[in-house]
Every structure is written in structure tokens, then in C-alpha cells.
Amino acid sequence: MMTAKEIRDSFKSFFESKGHQIVPSAPMVIKDDPTLMFTNAGMNQFKDIILGNHPAKYKRVADSQKCLRVSGKHNDLEEVGHDTYHHTMFEMLGNWSFGDYFKKEAIGWAWEYLVDVLKIDPKDLYATVFEGSPEEGLERDNEAASYWEQFLPKDHILNGNKHDNFWEMGDTGPCGPCSEIHIDSRSEEEKAQIPGNQLVNKDHPQVIEIWNLVFMQFNRKADGSLEGLPAKVIDTGMGFERLVRTLQGKTSNYDTDVFQPMLKAIAEMAGTTYGQDNQKDIAMRVIADHIRTIAFSITDGQLPSNAKAGYVIRRILRRAVRYGYTFLGQKQAFMYKLLPVLIENMGEAYPELNAQKILIEKVIKEEEESFLRTLETGIRLLDKTMNDAKAAGKKEISGVDAFTLYDTFGFPLDLTELIPRKRHDCKRRRVQRRNAETKRTRP
Incomplete structure (x- = not known):
């Protein structure tokens, strides 16, 4: 092959x-x-x-x-x-x-x-x-x-x-x-x-x-x-x-040696295995794809920013960080550590990757750390908003509150939707587990 x-x-x-x-x-x-x-x-x-x-x-x-x-x-x-x-x-x-x-x-x-x-x-x-x-x-x-x-x-x-x-x-x-x-x-x-x-x-x-x-x-x-x-x-x-x-006889692009070395590195970093959990697999594919885009954009002179092409690159980078944070437990900067794997896989065909390795790692790490601070701040504010809504007898936070988190603090709208849902699912699973345990202990 x-x-x-x-x-x-x-x-x-x-x-x-x-x-x-x-x-x-x-x-x-x-x-x-x-x-x-x-x-x-x-x-x-x-x-x-x-x-x-x-x-x-x-x-x-x-x-x-x-x-x-x-x-x-x-x-x-x-x-x-x-x-x-x-x-x-x-x-x-x-x-x-x-x-x-x-x-x-x-x-x-x-x-x-x-x-x-x-x-x-x-x-x-x-x-x-x-x-x-x-x-x-x-x-x-x-x-x-x-x-x-x-x-x-x-x-x-x-x-x-x-x-x-x-x-x-x-x-x-x-x-x-x-x-x-x-x-x-x-x-x-x-x-x-x-x-x-x-x-x-x-x-x-x-x-x-x-x-x-x-x-x-x-x-x-x-x-x-x-x-x-x-x-x-x-x-x-x-x-x-x-x-x-x-x-290579694969049914997925991600199963080829174009992506497998990167997926294995991400899985090892997250303490998991690719192919065992659908949501984690999605997160790993997102990161494996996006790290290539981000690294090549930086080598070509486009840094993440808030305007035009720079905004597109920042959006892609933050999407990868979100998936790593939410589904792979990556609470610290991690994507910049994947660059050696990318260089090993593509550096011969594109030598500019290795030539600008230090710059690429520096830019990605700084962007990750900045966005992770935004996420931590946003989650604290979301917790407060959810508690206030609960105290007021509401089952969900308002669209106005969700937009304020996004517009004022840069907290992603999809995370505002996802986090309450995940906590509800966790609560539901705890209730189901307690019910099952109660049934087992009944005479």
C-alpha cells in the first residue's frame, strides 16, 4: 500500500x-x-x-x-x-x-x-x-x-x-x-x-x-x-x-496516514482512543483538521485577528479549542504541542512549516491561552446566570442573557446551549442510577 x-x-x-x-x-x-x-x-x-x-x-x-x-x-x-x-x-x-x-x-x-x-x-x-x-x-x-x-x-x-x-x-x-x-x-x-x-x-x-x-x-x-x-x-x-x-482502501479520509498520526497524538494527549466514543471522535477530527489550517495560514503570513482572513483563522482555532475543552477535557493550551507531529507528516512536502515552527507554536499557544481565559470567565458567568434563572423559577436562561455572554464576554453561543444540556443529562443519569440502585436493594 x-x-x-x-x-x-x-x-x-x-x-x-x-x-x-x-x-x-x-x-x-x-x-x-x-x-x-x-x-x-x-x-x-x-x-x-x-x-x-x-x-x-x-x-x-x-x-x-x-x-x-x-x-x-x-x-x-x-x-x-x-x-x-x-x-x-x-x-x-x-x-x-x-x-x-x-x-x-x-x-x-x-x-x-x-x-x-x-x-x-x-x-x-x-x-x-x-x-x-x-x-x-x-x-x-x-x-x-x-x-x-x-x-x-x-x-x-x-x-x-x-x-x-x-x-x-x-x-x-x-x-x-x-x-x-x-x-x-x-x-x-x-x-x-x-x-x-x-x-x-x-x-x-x-x-x-x-x-x-x-x-x-x-x-x-x-x-x-x-x-x-x-x-x-x-x-x-x-x-x-x-x-x-x-x-489505501479506507472509507474515511481520517483513517488514512494523512490524519492517523495526528489523531493518535491527540488521543494520547486526551487519554483516550480514537474510534471508541463518537463525540470524542468528532472532537479529535475537528482538531486534526483545524491544526493544519491554522499552521499553514500562519506560515503564509496570516495571524489570527478580528478582521477578514484573520477572523476566519481565529474562528477555526477557537472552534478546535472548544471541542478539546468540552469533549476531551483539555483545560490548558494543547494544540501548539501537536505541531511536531504535523511537521513530521508534512514538513518534507512543505518545508515552510519547519522553518517557522517557533512562530507557529508561539501564536497558537497565545491564542489558546487567551480563549481559554474567555471560556473560564464565561462559564463562571453562565453558572451565575443559570442559578439566577433557577431561583426565579425558570427552567432555562433567556436568549438575551445568552447573547450578552457572547457579545460582551465572547462566550460562544453553542457552549451556552451545550453546557446546560450536558448538566441536565448528567443529572438525569444520576437519577436513573439511583433508581436502579434502589431497585436492586429492595427486598
């Missing part, structure tokens, strides 16, 4: 052998683009080349790009940790061509890498192609389909609509059809019952997209019409964590 490091290295080596320049990841934090705070896709660093604002230094490029997504339809921060596939920070493997090769090579090399290098079974692979759009005057992408037919049977080549299979940078600018590669990781018994082509793009957890090949061949003009691009662009993106999960 290939390790995550071996998989990342194999991708770079493969495309280097095809004449691609391997470039370093751009910073995850964007400072010179007013439309973006964070790099959320591999193409961000090549945006000006694609738009024609700058000439391309290299015609062929490949990399592993660190990305951050914390909003949008499939990137809700509050989902991270509660399921096994949402992440804030992730890596995107990609290869690009700026006016050089196009569909034939992009499809052929994708197949060669997946099947010949990674040894994925061809019968588990499916490809989608753009079905066309009559209102746009666009025909089906028969060119891409013809190249796929060299590798796949026709029932493994599926039409996709404009939403899934036509990529656009924005309201105007470069755009074009795309071809997604999906893999079916179900058991043979399940495959025999339902063919994989019926589950592509149906949100099945084991029939997933692993690679998107974008063929930028049009330019969207201000009036909405399309014209051909003088220099066509290939832009591909493959989610690294998802690929590792597939190759």
Missing part, C-alpha cells in the same frame, strides 16, 4: 516525466486579489496567465497546492469533524498546459497515471463528458468522448450537464467543458446489484469524483456570448486526501 507521501511524490514525478515544470504551492492566504481571501483551487496562482494578463513562464506545469475552503454549498465549517470527508485545508494535485497540449494528452496521461502508475482497476473508473447546451449553441464534447473510448467501454462514459461539466471562471473570461473521472470503491457484491454508472454524481460515499479535467477553449464575453480562445488551457485538479483514501 502506497503512503500519502509516496502518492504525492508519484504524481509530481509522473508529470515531470511528461515535460512539466514542478512548481511549489502558492501561499494558502492571498494578499493581492481583492476577490479572494484564501486559495481555494489549484488554478488561483495561474489566474493572470489564464486571463492573458501575464505570459506563462512554463508551458507545462504541475504541483500540489494547499487550499482552504470554509464556506459554500459543500464546505460548511460546522460540518467538519461531524462527517469523514469535509475538510477546511486540503491539497489539490494538478497539471496545466498553457497553449501547449490539450484534450488528447490530458485524458491519456490521466489514464496512464491512474491505471499504470497507481494500478487502479480500469473497470472501477468512469468518465463524464459535457452533454452540450442547445441554448448556448454548444454540442456534446464528442472529442473528449472519442479519447475516452480508447480506454473505457461506452457504458463507463456518461454525459454530464452544464452544472457538472462546464467550468467557468466567472461571469466573463475563460471557460470550457470538463471531464470528471469517478471511481467506484464498493464491494463486488454491491457492484453486482447496482452498476456504478447509475451512482455517478449521485452523492454515493463510495462512488466519488477523484479528478476533474477542465478544457478551457472559450472566452465568455460581457454580452454572454462565447468566442474561441486563441491559446487553449488545460487545468486539472485532483483532491489529494480523497485519492489517498481510495488507494
Whole structure:
């Protein structure tokens, strides 16, 4: 079984052998683009080349790009940790061509890498192609389909609509059809019952997209019409964590060696074992995910703060601290102690982590200690508020009191909801235990 490091290295080596320049990841934090705070896709660093604002230094490029997504339809921060596939920070493997090769090579090399290098079974692979759009005057992408037919049977080549299979940078600018590669990781018994082509793009957890090949061949003009691009662009993106999960035969990204070393370190710190308690598992996944985002953001020059990108990072850090405090009993700063594990796991691919280790640890520790003081103060005030409400004959505290704790003292609203519920549950369990003991002692 290939390790995550071996998989990342194999991708770079493969495309280097095809004449691609391997470039370093751009910073995850964007400072010179007013439309973006964070790099959320591999193409961000090549945006000006694609738009024609700058000439391309290299015609062929490949990399592993660190990305951050914390909003949008499939990137809700509050989902991270509660399921096994949402992440804030992730890596995107990609290869690009700026006016050089196009569909034939992009499809052929994708197949060669997946099947010949990674040894994925061809019968588990499916490809989608753009079905066309009559209102746009666009025909089906028969060119891409013809190249796929060299590798796949026709029932493994599926039409996709404009939403899934036509990529656009924005309201105007470069755009074009795309071809997604999906893999079916179900058991043979399940495959025999339902063919994989019926589950592509149906949100099945084991029939997933692993690679998107974008063929930028049009330019969207201000009036909405399309014209051909003088220099066509290939832009591909493959989610690294998802690929590792597939190759290592896991059903969860967190069960791969991308996250397991960190989860084991967190579990040891908390005196528990991952996989034995659902709520603790959620907390450990939150921390394992968030420490990556926080550390990489700091290396890229973004410190936690109360504004813009800094606020996003502070929010992510505090979310991790809350979960550690509430479910893992971490009443002292602890996340900064996890940095050596992160460096051991990712430092070779991203040497900036080790270069800024002291700064990262210092910033995280200070942020943790500051927020833990806020939590302790808030809990004392919440205790008083709950006692006052009880004395007044109320069963719950008011929304006004909860908002005051948040607005004046920075105490998280979700903890204001959670703590009384936990205490009620503990009280209920004590009553149930006493009732059970009484029944046992009765003659």
C-alpha cells in the first residue's frame, strides 16, 4: 500500500516525466486579489496567465497546492469533524498546459497515471463528458468522448450537464467543458446489484469524483456570448486526501496516514482512543483538521485577528479549542504541542512549516491561552446566570442573557446551549442510577 507521501511524490514525478515544470504551492492566504481571501483551487496562482494578463513562464506545469475552503454549498465549517470527508485545508494535485497540449494528452496521461502508475482497476473508473447546451449553441464534447473510448467501454462514459461539466471562471473570461473521472470503491457484491454508472454524481460515499479535467477553449464575453480562445488551457485538479483514501482502501479520509498520526497524538494527549466514543471522535477530527489550517495560514503570513482572513483563522482555532475543552477535557493550551507531529507528516512536502515552527507554536499557544481565559470567565458567568434563572423559577436562561455572554464576554453561543444540556443529562443519569440502585436493594 502506497503512503500519502509516496502518492504525492508519484504524481509530481509522473508529470515531470511528461515535460512539466514542478512548481511549489502558492501561499494558502492571498494578499493581492481583492476577490479572494484564501486559495481555494489549484488554478488561483495561474489566474493572470489564464486571463492573458501575464505570459506563462512554463508551458507545462504541475504541483500540489494547499487550499482552504470554509464556506459554500459543500464546505460548511460546522460540518467538519461531524462527517469523514469535509475538510477546511486540503491539497489539490494538478497539471496545466498553457497553449501547449490539450484534450488528447490530458485524458491519456490521466489514464496512464491512474491505471499504470497507481494500478487502479480500469473497470472501477468512469468518465463524464459535457452533454452540450442547445441554448448556448454548444454540442456534446464528442472529442473528449472519442479519447475516452480508447480506454473505457461506452457504458463507463456518461454525459454530464452544464452544472457538472462546464467550468467557468466567472461571469466573463475563460471557460470550457470538463471531464470528471469517478471511481467506484464498493464491494463486488454491491457492484453486482447496482452498476456504478447509475451512482455517478449521485452523492454515493463510495462512488466519488477523484479528478476533474477542465478544457478551457472559450472566452465568455460581457454580452454572454462565447468566442474561441486563441491559446487553449488545460487545468486539472485532483483532491489529494480523497485519492489517498481510495488507494489505501479506507472509507474515511481520517483513517488514512494523512490524519492517523495526528489523531493518535491527540488521543494520547486526551487519554483516550480514537474510534471508541463518537463525540470524542468528532472532537479529535475537528482538531486534526483545524491544526493544519491554522499552521499553514500562519506560515503564509496570516495571524489570527478580528478582521477578514484573520477572523476566519481565529474562528477555526477557537472552534478546535472548544471541542478539546468540552469533549476531551483539555483545560490548558494543547494544540501548539501537536505541531511536531504535523511537521513530521508534512514538513518534507512543505518545508515552510519547519522553518517557522517557533512562530507557529508561539501564536497558537497565545491564542489558546487567551480563549481559554474567555471560556473560564464565561462559564463562571453562565453558572451565575443559570442559578439566577433557577431561583426565579425558570427552567432555562433567556436568549438575551445568552447573547450578552457572547457579545460582551465572547462566550460562544453553542457552549451556552451545550453546557446546560450536558448538566441536565448528567443529572438525569444520576437519577436513573439511583433508581436502579434502589431497585436492586429492595427486598
